[in-house]
Amino acid sequence: MTIPLIHQIRCSKDKKIKIPEEEKQSQKITDNLWLTTSKENNIHVVVGLDFGTTYSGFAYCHVNENQNIFSNESWHGEVGDLLDKFKPKLPVDYKKAITDYLREIGKVIQETVATRWPKIDYFANVLLVITVPAEFSEKSKAIMRMCAFDAGLINEKFSPNLQFTTEPEAAAIYCMENLKGQTLAQQESMFEIKLFNLFSLINKILI
Numbered sequence: 292m293t294i295p296l297i298h299q300i301r302c303s304k305d306k307k308i309k310i311p312e313e314e315k316q317s318q319k320i321t322d323n324l325w326l327t328t329s330k331e332n333n334i335h336v337v338v339g340l341d342f343g344t345t346y347s348g349f350a351y352c353h354v355n356e357n358q359n360i361f362s363n364e365s366w367h368g369e370v371g372d373l374l375d376k377f378k379p380k381l382p383v384d385y386k387k388a389i390t391d392y393l394r395e396i397g398k399v400i401q402e403t404v405a406t407r408w409p410k411i412d413y414f415a416n417v418l419l420v421i422t423v424p425a426e427f428s429e430k431s432k433a434i435m436r437m438c439a440f441d442a443g444l445i446n447e448k449f450s451p452n453l454q455f456t457t458e459p460e461a462a463a464i465y466c467m468e469n470l471k472g473q474t475l476a477q478q479e480s481m482f483e484i485k486l487f488n489l490f491s492l493i494n495k496i497l498i
Contacts, residue, residue: 334452335416336408338400342393342421349400353408363403386438393442400444414446418454425457 340349350362401413411417421439423432432455440448 333416334418335411336404337418337420338404340396340400340419340421342423347392347396349396351400351404351407361407363399367399386434389435389438390441393439393444397439397442397444414450414452418452419444420454420456423455423457425459427455427457 334354336351336353338349338351341347348363350360352360400419404411404413404417419439421435423435427435435455436445436453437448439445439453440450445453
């Protein structure tokens with residue numbers, strides 16, 4: 292399963308989280324946040340959530356054990372017993388549908404983190420990265436952020452502990468990371484790319 296990589300994470304020189312002024316004014320506070328290193332942001336666990344139209348899933352990792360990436364394989368559920376041809380109700384509002392789904396998968400994420408790392412404060416120590424389509428507008432991301440907030444995945448609407456990313460970016464970073472030191476057709480084609488440590492960690496979790 293390919294899950295996109297977080298993007299536009301930069302290391303700020305003054306070690307503070309910065310939100311571009313123009314985004315403050317328009318409240319488009321989505322994935323263009325300035326982040327420092329995980330230590331400076333008190334991030335101990337990174338969770339990558341692939342929110343798909345057909346299937347969804349998540350993987351997680353502690354920043355100090357970035358070789359141990361876990362993908363959740365245990366899901367609650369039961370077989371439905373309603374009549375297949377029962378007259379359907381009116382369509383559910385899409386925001387409510389997204390919020391309800393995120394709330395339930397959020398419970399599994401929080402339970403999983405609490406079980407594996409009992410001392411971790413989910414809202415303070417966990418960075419959540421959610422996938423969105425490449426064509427998502429800032430307005431669409433803002434709606435997703437609001438749904439995540441209403442679902443209890445973050446405790447503040449504009450929390451920097453929630454980021455969005457796209458699949459094309461993940462694929463590109465994955466290729467760059469995994470082709471380090473390899474020869475591409477000719478010797479002079481060898482290339483080496485140095486990535487920010489948090490970039491590399493999140494990439495391993497989300498691919």
